[in-house]
Amino acid sequence: MRILVVNPNSTTSMTVRIAAAARSVAAPGTEILAVNPPSGPASIEGYYDEALAVPGLLAEIERHEGTIAGTVIACFDDVGLDAARSLATAPVIGICEAAMQTASLLGGRFSVVTTLARSVPALERLAQRYGMAGRSTIRAAGVPVLALEDPASGAVDRVRAEIRRAMEQDGAESIVLGCAGMADLARSLGEEMGLPVVDGVTAAVKLAEGLAALGLRTSKAGGYAAPLPKAR
DSSP states (O other), rough: OEEEESSSSOHHHHHHHHHHHHHHOOOOEEEEEEHHHHHHHHHHHHHHHHHHHHHHHHHHHHTTTTOOOOEEOOOOOOTTTTHHHOOOSEEEEEHHHHHHHHHHHSSSOOOEEOOGGGHHHHHHHHHHHTGGGGGGEEEEEEOGGGGGOOGGGGGHHHHHHHHHHHEEEOOOEEEEESSSHHHHHHHHHHHHHHHEEHHHHHHHHHHHHHHHHOOOOOOOOOOTTOOOOOOO
């Protein structure tokens, strides 16, 4: 099967890292097609960037419609998720929803460690939407998204320190990494911290594979009905 992984920002180097994480867990026979829009925000940090990223995201999904078994939106804000599900026929998985659902299967309380404080309100809303508000705490490590690509930035150390605070102060039984740019950190941080550390990219890939294997598609009976033809 072929899984489309869309990084909604325009930073190609981040797409390469996301693709590597996705391929590291993909089943034999699963092809990962990782793309990003050619234009749009270089990183997604807050509501304004989200809005700017949606047109490019939808264009990539529309371009590959009919050729894939599922789509992963590789931004932890689950940018444009409902619109994407309306556009696509194959299942569309947001990495925040995938990560939170996965963490909920591994323990009681979990903490999400994201990048900047401006992202916290959006993720708290998503936790409410996914029924996870009572089981989760959202934390920011004070790390700009693109700093995760710079080994000299100290970003990984700040993420590590925030995970330790979540364990000590929140009673976290598992950790969710709240940015697709952290996808390559989950395994090593899990081994270091001694508790499950969930990355949404890899969790979403496995969910997309599972839904495709079950032959399930996005329902078009209600809110995710196909867009009506109209002038644009």
